[in-house]
Amino acid sequence: MKRLFFILLFLFISPITFAQLLNDNESKQLIIKGLDKLYNFEFKEADVFFQKVKAKYPKHPVSPLLSALQMQWQNLPIEKNQKILNQYILLLERCQTLAEPLLNDPSRKAEGTFFLVASHGYIALVLNDKKEQIKAANEARKAYSYLKDGRKWVEKNPEFLFTSGLYNFYRIQYPETHPIVKPIMIFLEDGNKKLGLLQLEQAIQKSVFSRIEAAYYLTGVNLKYESNYPKALIYSTWLHDKYPNNLLYTMRHTETLVMNGKYEEATLLIQILKKTNEREYILAANLFEGQIAEKGKKNDKQALDIYNIVLKIQPSDRYTSDYYAMAYAGLARIAHRAGNTLRANELYNKCLDYAEYNSTKNEAKNYLDK
Numbered sequence: 001m002k003r004l005f006f007i008l009l010f011l012f013i014s015p016i017t018f019a020q021l022l023n024d025n026e027s028k029q030l031i032i033k034g035l036d037k038l039y040n041f042e043f044k045e046a047d048v049f050f051q052k053v054k055a056k057y058p059k060h061p062v063s064p065l066l067s068a069l070q071m072q073w074q075n076l077p078i079e080k081n082q083k084i085l086n087q088y089i090l091l092l093e094r095c096q097t098l099a100e101p102l103l104n105d106p107s108r109k110a111e112g113t114f115f116l117v118a119s120h121g122y123i124a125l126v127l128n129d130k131k132e133q134i135k136a137a138n139e140a141r142k143a144y145s146y147l148k149d150g151r152k153w154v155e156k157n158p159e160f161l162f163t164s165g166l167y168n169f170y171r172i173q174y175p176e177t178h179p180i181v182k183p184i185m186i187f188l189e190d191g192n193k194k195l196g197l198l199q200l201e202q203a204i205q206k207s208v209f210s211r212i213e214a215a216y217y218l219t220g221v222n223l224k225y226e227s228n229y230p231k232a233l234i235y236s237t238w239l240h241d242k243y244p245n246n247l248l249y250t251m252r253h254t255e256t257l258v259m260n261g262k263y264e265e266a267t268l269l270i271q272i273l274k275k276t277n278e279r280e281y282i283l284a285a286n287l288f289e290g291q292i293a294e295k296g297k298k299n300d301k302q303a304l305d306i307y308n309i310v311l312k313i314q315p316s317d318r319y320t321s322d323y324y325a326m327a328y329a330g331l332a333r334i335a336h337r338a339g340n341t342l343r344a345n346e347l348y349n350k351c352l353d354y355a356e357y358n359s360t361k362n363e364a365k366n367y368l369d370k
Helices: 005-010 025-039 043-056 062-074 082-104 106-129 133-153 160-177 179-187 193-206 211-224 229-242 247-259 263-274 279-296 300-310 321-337 341-354 358-368
Strands: none
Touching: 025 043, 025 062, 043 062, 062 082, 062 106, 082 106, 106 133, 106 160, 160 179, 160 193, 160 211, 193 211, 211 229, 211 247, 229 247, 247 263, 247 279, 263 279, 279 300, 279 321, 300 321, 321 341, 321 358, 341 358
C-alpha cells in the first residue's frame, strides 16, 4: 500500500485559517500577497510580507506555520534533506504548542482546531514519505480527531470546505482504490464523494486561503479518479496562469494538456521542466514527451526510447510514482502492437506496482484479464 488511508485524508491541508487574523484586514492582505508570491516560487518577495505578519503575531501559531510553508515550498520534496526536514517538523510542533491553548477559548476553538489539523497533517505526510508509517499513522489519528470538529464549522468558516471536501471524497475513494483498508472504515465517519467534489469547488469560490490548494487537488482528483480531463484542464490552466513559475503546477498542467490532446502547448512546457535539475520534473517531462511521441506522432520507436529513459530515473512516491506506472503502460502498449503479448503482460504487471490512476489501473487490469 503506497498511501496510508489516514494520511491521505489529512495531509493536503490548507495552510492557514484564523478568526483573529481574518478580522485583521491588514495582516490578512499581507498573508494573501505572501502566499501568492510563495506559490509562484518568489520566495524572497514572499518573506517580505510574511515577516510583517510574524512580527505582529510572534506568539500565534501562524508564525511557525508560515515558516514551515516557506521551508516546504523552497525544498520540494522536503523529505530529501534530513537537516531541513528536522527544522520543518520542529516548526510544525511549535505551531501545535501555540495552537493547543486556543482550544480552551470557545471563540477561538475553530482557529486552534484548524492549525492542529494542518500541522499534524503535514507531519504525517513527510513521515509517510520517509516510510515511517507507524509515526505517520499516529500523527494522522491526531489530525482526524481535530478534523471531525472542523466539519461542524463548514457553514461558518468557508476555509473548512477544503478539508471537509477532501475527507468526504477520500473517505469513499480510498477504500475503492485500496480494498485492504475497508475493515478500518467502520471507525471513521461516513463520506460522500459527490458532496466532497462540490465542497472542493465551493472552496475555490468562497475561501480566502484554501482556494489554491482546492484547485490543485481538484485537478488531481479529476485526472486520477474521475478521468474528467476537460474539467481538470480548467483548474490546471487557472493555476498555471496565476503561478507560472511554480514548477509543480507546471508539471500538473502539462500532464493535463497531454491528457486533453493539446500536444503543442504541452511541448512548450516540457522544455521548461527539462531545464530544471530536479529529477521529479525531468522524469515527468520525459513521460509526457513519450506520450506525445506514442499517441500524437504515432512513433513507437521514439516513444519506446523515451519511456525507457523515464524508468532510469528514481520516482518520488508523492509526485511521480504514477508517471512511472504510465511509462510501463506505454511500453506495454508498444509491446502489444509489436505482437509480443508475453512482454506486454510483464510490463502491465509492473505498471500495477506503481499505478494509482483509475485509467492506468483499468487499462492494465483489462489487458491482463483477457
